[in-house]
Amino acid sequence: xxxxxxxxxxxxxxxxxxxxxxxxxxxxxxxxxxxxxxxxxxxxxxxxxxxxxxxxxxxxxxxxxxxxxxxxxxxxxxxxxxxxxxxxxxxxxxxxxxxxxxxxxxxxxxxxxxxxxxxxxxxxxxxxxxxxxxxxxxxxxxxxxxxxxxxxxxxxxxxxxxxxxxxxxxxxxxxxxxxxxxxxxxxxxxxxxxxxxxxxxxxxxxxxxxxxxxxxxxxxxxxxxxxxxxxxxxxxxxxxxxxxxxxxxxxxxxxxx
Numbered sequence: 001x002x003x004x005x006x007x008x009x010x011x012x013x014x015x016x017x018x019x020x021x022x023x024x025x026x027x028x029x030x031x032x033x034x035x036x037x038x039x040x041x042x043x044x045x046x047x048x049x050x051x052x053x054x055x056x057x058x059x060x061x062x063x064x065x066x067x068x069x070x071x072x073x074x075x076x077x078x079x080x081x082x083x084x085x086x087x088x089x090x091x092x093x094x095x096x097x098x099x100x101x102x103x104x105x106x107x108x109x110x111x112x113x114x115x116x117x118x119x120x121x122x123x124x125x126x127x128x129x130x131x132x133x134x135x136x137x138x139x140x141x142x143x144x145x146x147x148x149x150x151x152x153x154x155x156x157x158x159x160x161x162x163x164x165x166x167x168x169x170x171x172x173x174x175x176x177x178x179x180x181x182x183x184x185x186x187x188x189x190x191x192x193x194x195x196x197x198x199x200x201x202x203x204x205x206x207x208x209x210x211x212x213x214x215x216x217x218x219x220x221x222x223x224x225x226x227x228x229x230x231x232x233x234x235x236x237x238x239x240x241x242x243x244x245x246x247x248x249x250x251x252x253x254x255x256x257x
Contacts, residue, residue, distance in 0.1 A: 005026050005055065005058075005059060006022050006025065006026030006027070006036055006055050006056055006059040007025065007026065007059070008020020008021065008022055008059050008060055008252070009021040009022070009023070009161065009162070009221065009223070011115070011159030011161075011219045011221065012219060013157040013158065013159050013217050013218075013219040014115060014117055014157065014159050014219075014253065016117075016119045017117050017119065017124065017253060017254070017255065017256075018060050018061040018064075018103075018252075018253070018254050018255070018256055019115055019117075019124075019159075019252060019253040019254070020059060020060045020251070020252050021113060021115075021159075021161035021162055021221070021223075021249075021251045021252075022036055022038075022056050022059065022060075022249055022250050022251065022252070023035075023036070023162065023231040023232045023233075023249050024036050024037070024230075024231060024232055024233050024247060024249060025230075025231065026055060026059070027048070027051075027052040027055060028048050028051050028052060028055075029044050029045070029048045029049075029052060029247065030048075032238070032243050032244075032245060032246070032247075033233075033245060033246070033247040034247075035233075035247065036052045036055065036056065036247075036249065036250075037049065037052055037233065037247035037248060038052050038053050038056060038105075038107060038247075038248055038249070038250045039107055039109070039246075039247060039248030040068075040086060041248075042245050042246065042247060042248065043244075043245050044245075044247075053066060053250075056105070056250050056252060057103055057252070060103060060252045060253075060254070061103045061252070061254045061256065063101075063257070064101050064102065064103040064254050064257070065083040065101060065102055065103065066083075066103050066105050066252075067080045067083060067084050067095060067097070067102050067103065067104055067105065068084075068086075068089060068095075068104075068105040068106070068107065068250075069084075069089050069090055069091070069092040069093065069094075069095060070090065070091050070092070071092070071093050071106075071107060071128050072091045072092070072093065073093065073130045073132040073133050074091065074092065074093050074132075074133060074136065074138065075093065075133055075136035075137045075138040075140070075141050076091065076092040076093060076094070076138075076141065077092060077093070077094035077095065077096060077125070077127070077138065077141040077142045077144070077145040078090055078092045078094070078095055078096075078145075079095075079096050079097065079145055079148070079149065080095050080096070080097040080099070080102055080104065081097070081099055082099075082102075083102070093106075093127065093128045093129075093130075093133045093138050094106075094125060094126060094127035094128065094138050094139075094141060094142040094145070095125065095126050096116075096123065096124065096125040096126075096142060096145040096146045096149060097123070097124060097125075097149075097254075097255070098121070098122055098123045098124075098149045098150065098255070099255070100122075100254075100255040100256060100257040101254070101255070101256075101257040102254055102255070103252050103253070103254035104124060104125070104126040104252065104253050104254060105126065105250050105251070105252050106126040106127065106128045106250065106251045107128065107248040107249070107250055108128060108161075108162075108163065108225070108248065108249060108250075108251065109225065109232075109233045109234055109235040109238075109246055109247065109248045109249065110163060110164040110169075110225050110226060110234050110235045110236050111128055111129060111130035111131075111133075111163060111164075112128075112129040112130070112134065112160060112161075112163040112202055112203060112206045113126070113127070113128060113129075113160070113161040113162070113163065113251035114126070114127040114129055114139055114142070114158055114159070114160050114161070114206060114210065115158065115159050115161070115251055115252075115253045116142060116143070116146060116156055116157070116158045116215075116253075117156065117157055117158075117253065118146060118150075118151035118152060118155045118156045118157075119155075120152075120155055121149070121150045121151045121152065121155065122255055123146045123149045123150060123151040124146075124253045124254060124255060125142045125143070125145065125146050125253075126142075126251060126252070126253050127139050127141075127142045129202075129206050131175075131200075131202060134202065134205060134206050134209065135178070135179060135182055137209075139158075139206060139209050139210050139213065140209070140213050143156060143210075143213050143214070153214040153215060154214055154215075154216060156214075157215065157216075157217040157218075157219075158210050158215050158217065158218045158219070159218075159219045159220075159221065160203055160206060160207055160210075160218065160219065160220040160221060161221055161223070161251045162221065162223035162224070162225050162228075162231075162232050162249070163202060163203050163206075163223075163224075163225055164202065164224065164225055164226045164234065164236060165201070165203065165222070165223075165224035165226070165227065166191060166199045166200060166201040166202075166203075166204075167199060167224070167227070168224055168226035168227055168236070169199060169200045169201075169202060169226070169236075170193055170194075170197050170198070170199060170200075171190075171197065171198055171199075171200045172196060172197055172198075173196050173197070173198070175198075175200070176190045176198045176200070179205075186205065189201045189202075189204055189205045189208075203220050203222070204220070207220050225237075225249075232249060233246055233247035233248060233249050234246070
């Protein structure tokens with residue numbers, strides 16, 4: 001049976017531009033990494049990774065150059081002006097560009113992928129928001145970097161792709177207290193769980209951060225990476241199973257040449 005090609009999940013808010021949130025379907029990796037694994041930090045076969053990344057690009061913006069970063073759970077956003085070699089990726093967790101033909105890519109496996117665009121200014125951005133980057137302000141950094149390229153935050157639209165959902169994301173008291181110390185209003189994003197634990201809605205938290213920064217349109221797709229094994233990779237699911245490795249999915253946005 002021929003493996004189906006990747007089918008990007010698209011957001012209505014970004015419909016005017018090439019973009020897509022890709023899951024695990026449509027790739028050539030096998031075993032526990034089966035599917036469209038694009039994580040250079042995984043132990044996957046290098047040829048399979050290269051083919052998966054090629055397929056991802058072809059599914060969203062054929063002929064473009066994929067640009068990714070070495071993600072470190074920071075709040076750092078870089079401006080991409082040219083292709084970047086895989087072995088020269090800067091340590092950062094967000095990218096912005098105004099250059100046609102560059103395809104910005106963010107890798108996740110439960111963390112929150114956020115794609116941004118100011119269609120009028122022709123400026124796009126992509127952010128990887130794990131909990132550290134989210135509370136640290138990676139989405140704010142992305143919006144700031146887009147403004148330096150001529151975007152206006154009240155013209156920017158954003159979409160939040162597949163990530164771990166509240167029912168799947170258990171955290172302890174210390175985790176919740178860290179967020180509430182930053183802003184007491186953050187208690188809203190935590191539901192009571194078993195004693196000493198809570199269920200964290202990181203998707204809603206990131207959406208609120210983006211909206212608070214002045215972005216008027218924020219579309220959250222509401223897709224749970226942990227719960228939907230057929231469609232998505234999940235770091236937490238792999239950890240709970242004691243698996244030695246896990247795949248990463250990619251979220252992409254760019255400007256057509």
